[in-house]
Amino acid sequence: MPEMTVIEAVREAIREEMERDPAVFTLGEDIGARGGVFLATEGLLEQFGPERVLDTPLAEASIGGIALGAAVNGMRPIAEIEFGDFIWPAVNQIIGEAARVRYGTQGRRTAPMVLRVPYGGGVRGGLFHSQSIEVAFAHQPGLKVIAPSTPYDAKGLLKAAIRDDDPVIFFEHKRTYRLVKGDVPDGDYTIPIGQADVKRTGSDMTVVSYGLVLHYCLEAAATLADEGIDVEVIDLRTLRPLDTETILESVRKTSKAMVVHEDTKAGGIGGEIAAVIAEEAFEDLDAPIKRVAGPEVPAMPFSPLLEAEFMPSAEKIAAAMRELAAY
Amino acid sequence: MATIGIELPHVGESVTEAVIGKWLKQPGESVEKFDALVEVVTDKVSMEFPAPHTGILKSIVAEEGETVPMGAVIAQMDVDDATAKAAEAASESEAEATAPNRVGTLIQGANVGPTGGTFRDTALEDQIAKRAPVAAVAPAPQQPSGERSYSPVVSRLAAVNGIDLSTVTGTGRNGRVTKQDVQTAIDAGPSTSSTSSTPVTQPGPVGEDLVIDPSPIRRMIASHMVRSVSEIPHAWSTVEVDMTGLVACRTAQRQTFRERHGVDLTFLAFTIYAVAGALRDNPLVNSTWEDGKIRLKGRVNLGLAVAAPDGLVVPVIQDADREGIAGLAKKIAPLVERARSGSLALADVQGGTFTLNNTGTLGSVLGGAIINHPQAAIVTTEAIVKRPVVLSGPQGDSIAIRSMMNICLSFDHRIIDGAEASAFMQAFKRNLEVWTSDSELN
Numbered sequence: 001m002p003e004m005t006v007i008e009a010v011r012e013a014i015r016e017e018m019e020r021d022p023a024v025f026t027l028g029e030d031i032g033a034r035g036g037v038f039l040a041t042e043g044l045l046e047q048f049g050p051e052r053v054l055d056t057p058l059a060e061a062s063i064g065g066i067a068l069g070a071a072v073n074g075m076r077p078i079a080e081i082e083f084g085d086f087i088w089p090a091v092n093q094i095i096g097e098a099a100r101v102r103y104g105t106q107g108r109r110t111a112p113m114v115l116r117v118p119y120g121g122g123v124r125g126g127l128f129h130s131q132s133i134e135v136a137f138a139h140q141p142g143l144k145v146i147a148p149s150t151p152y153d154a155k156g157l158l159k160a161a162i163r164d165d166d167p168v169i170f171f172e173h174k175r176t177y178r179l180v181k182g183d184v185p186d187g188d189y190t191i192p193i194g195q196a197d198v199k200r201t202g203s204d205m206t207v208v209s210y211g212l213v214l215h216y217c218l219e220a221a222a223t224l225a226d227e228g229i230d231v232e233v234i235d236l237r238t239l240r241p242l243d244t245e246t247i248l249e250s251v252r253k254t255s256k257a258m259v260v261h262e263d264t265k266a267g268g269i270g271g272e273i274a275a276v277i278a279e280e281a282f283e284d285l286d287a288p289i290k291r292v293a294g295p296e297v298p299a300m301p302f303s304p305l306l307e308a309e310f311m312p313s314a315e316k317i318a319a320a321m322r323e324l325a326a327y
Numbered sequence: 328m329a330t331i332g333i334e335l336p337h338v339g340e341s342v343t344e345a346v347i348g349k350w351l352k353q354p355g356e357s358v359e360k361f362d363a364l365v366e367v368v369t370d371k372v373s374m375e376f377p378a379p380h381t382g383i384l385k386s387i388v389a390e391e392g393e394t395v396p397m398g399a400v401i402a403q404m405d406v407d408d409a410t411a412k413a414a415e416a417a418s419e420s421e422a423e424a425t426a427p428n429r430v431g432t433l434i435q436g437a438n439v440g441p442t443g444g445t446f447r448d449t450a451l452e453d454q455i456a457k458r459a460p461v462a463a464v465a466p467a468p469q470q471p472s473g474e475r476s477y478s479p480v481v482s483r484l485a486a487v488n489g490i491d492l493s494t495v496t497g498t499g500r501n502g503r504v505t506k507q508d509v510q511t512a513i514d515a516g517p518s519t520s521s522t523s524s525t526p527v528t529q530p531g532p533v534g535e536d537l538v539i540d541p542s543p544i545r546r547m548i549a550s551h552m553v554r555s556v557s558e559i560p561h562a563w564s565t566v567e568v569d570m571t572g573l574v575a576c577r578t579a580q581r582q583t584f585r586e587r588h589g590v591d592l593t594f595l596a597f598t599i600y601a602v603a604g605a606l607r608d609n610p611l612v613n614s615t616w617e618d619g620k621i622r623l624k625g626r627v628n629l630g631l632a633v634a635a636p637d638g639l640v641v642p643v644i645q646d647a648d649r650e651g652i653a654g655l656a657k658k659i660a661p662l663v664e665r666a667r668s669g670s671l672a673l674a675d676v677q678g679g680t681f682t683l684n685n686t687g688t689l690g691s692v693l694g695g696a697i698i699n700h701p702q703a704a705i706v707t708t709e710a711i712v713k714r715p716v717v718l719s720g721p722q723g724d725s726i727a728i729r730s731m732m733n734i735c736l737s738f739d740h741r742i743i744d745g746a747e748a749s750a751f752m753q754a755f756k757r758n759l760e761v762w763t764s765d766s767e768l769n
Contacts, residue, residue: 255480255506286478286506327500 028080064093099142130300156191601758630679
């Protein structure tokens with residue numbers, strides 16, 4: 001099984017889907033001649049030509065609008081928002097329109113579009129190239145929201161997203177692009193949207209996470225295993241719809257739960273998960289639900305030191321795990 | 328000289344209050360440290376409390392017989408300044424030693440926020456390396472906590488498996504009982520101190536006990552009874568009633584009564600009529616103890632204990648003292664029917680001020696009922712039985728066969744003494760004995 005990075009897995013998924021289905025095309029800022037600022041689309045222009053690999057102006061609203069128009073007319077666009085921080089002009093096209101196509105037409109029309117959105121910090125991106133914005137879309141019925149953490153999941157889920165008939169926001173954590181390597185099977189495979197993955201089994205507590213910090217959770221869990229604390233780590237992979245079954249099954253087993261995300265705490269996905277656990281598994285809880293998340297500041301700071309403070313680290317997560325284990 | 332308050336000391340962890348006994352020193356007397364100051368009585372111990380300081384007993388705050396919480400000031404003493412200062416310092420350090428220090432264990436508070444602190448111009452990695460341990464962990468303090476609280480899963484597992492949590496050693500933070508601790512206790516087998524709490528719903532083999540899960544109404548009755556008995560000091564009184572006249576009245580007029588009013592002329596109607604009248608004339612018996620005050624009820628709403636399929640229910644006849652025999656009979660019949668068929672409305676069971684329990688229908692001749700909390704009393708009417716009775720007449724004593732019935736009162740001794748109880752019982756008895764076969768039924 002070949003080993004590849006997250007960015008290579010993303011590129012392979014796009015290439016294979018474009019080869020498989022002529023309705024699939026991709027558009028975005030600098031994705032053609034430049035191959036994308038992260039090189040996610042490198043080589044695609046050469047392979048598929050300018051009709052299927054579209055360089056667009058720096059205008060997110062039109063990227064969203066073009067993708068939506070193409071989608072409702074039978075195409076399967078993959079639009080790249082260069083940085084998640086710049087997605088806001090396209091919110092009307094995404095939430096105001098795309099999310100409501102199936103519902104508003106009583107199922108007669110669908111919008112099979114994918115928005116690939118690099119997000120997240122820890123890359124010295126400062127205030128405008130680092131934000132976690134996923135929860136704004138995870139809140140929205142009518143959308144599917146994916147945030148993989150490994151090359152295997154990235155490829156399988158991106159292929160599933162492209163084949164899905166509804167609008168999918170596909171969040172790729174920038175720092176995982178070249179940081180995370182992993183095995184990816186040869187050939188075609190998809191991973192069902194809406195299924196979490198138990199990345200590490202354990203009996204003492206359940207830690208739910210996604211994206212970059214999931215890897216920090218796994219690091220912390222490995223550290224705690226040496227201390228005799230057995231941590232189960234769940235990778236959400238999909239933020240909407242949430243795989244509450246996997247979460248609840250695990251919490252019923254361990255009776256302790258913690259949610260970790262890079263996004264800020266108040267109103268984050270951790271609150272939703274905590275609420276689901278409290279609603280459905282209250283009688284199985286042996287401790288208050290813990291959240292480890294970014295601090296309540298408006299954006300990822302630019303100072304490297306402050307950025308490090310902002311990011312959940314394996315050390316911070318391990319400390320929180322010890323607290324929860326000792327409760 | 329300074330005046331300081333003398334506090335009742337904590338004598339044991341489960342003791343929260345004590346009754347002040349005899350003061351062994353009087354105000355104005357000089358007191359040596361460790362002199363016996365006052366007798367203190369708790370439900371566990373009775374002891375002489377020694378004076379904590381040398382000085383003069385200035386005033387007594389808690390009088391003999393008063394119940395005071397632990398830590399409350401019971402007296403004022405004049406002591407010299409040095410003693411006063413030392414006493415103040417001691418109580419402060421005690422307060423510090425017992426206050427839970429939970430804030431220091433929280434990781435959120437321990438971390439330096441990104442907008443706080445001053446960062447020196449040195450290598451980033453150095454800074455992070457120095458900072459990391461701060462975020463890592465402040466060790467959880469192992470202070471014993473006074474009251475134990477249990478997490479949902481611990482409570483549930485203990486209940487399902489019949490584990491007495493007070494016997495489980497906690498290994499969690501501050502000695503908290505964790506799920507793992509309960510699991511260990513379950514694996515170790517049934518706890519010896521709670522032999523009866525294992526719920527069994529299937530009958531076991533012959534010869535084995537069968538433990539039943541009580542129905543919710545049974546549980547409610549149980550807690551109601553426990554509450555009544557534990558809160559109300561019960562006292563009892565029994566009086567013999569000659570029912571011969573009443574029996575004759577009922578026998579003679581039953582037929583015409585039914586024809587006139589369409590309902591049966593029951594003993595119950597007579598009884599309620601009699602008891603309602605007696606309550607109207609003895610308002611203390613129709614009252615309730617309420618936060619140290621006695622509330623005399625403005626209405627006589629008579630609760631009637633009725634055996635229903637699910638358990639005891641007490642439908643209420645509102646304003647029972649305003650009805651005649653016929654009116655009561657007409658009210659009773661449908662109410663009892665609704666009670667027996669389990670179709671009582673909420674209004675049927677609300678507002679009772681006194682309860683009548685006609686245990687005689689079950690063959691009982693004597694009872695000691697539990698008061699229907701928060702009422703002041705409950706009365707039972709026992710079986711009417713024919714007995715030889717000595718009657719006094721103008722021609723001297725004679726023995727006759729009479730229909731006799733006992734009426735038994737349980738009353739709240741906080742409100743009612745024997746005298747008031749007897750007055751009520753005599754009125755009740757009179758109201759039952761006035762009848763003859765040709766009495767006019769109103």
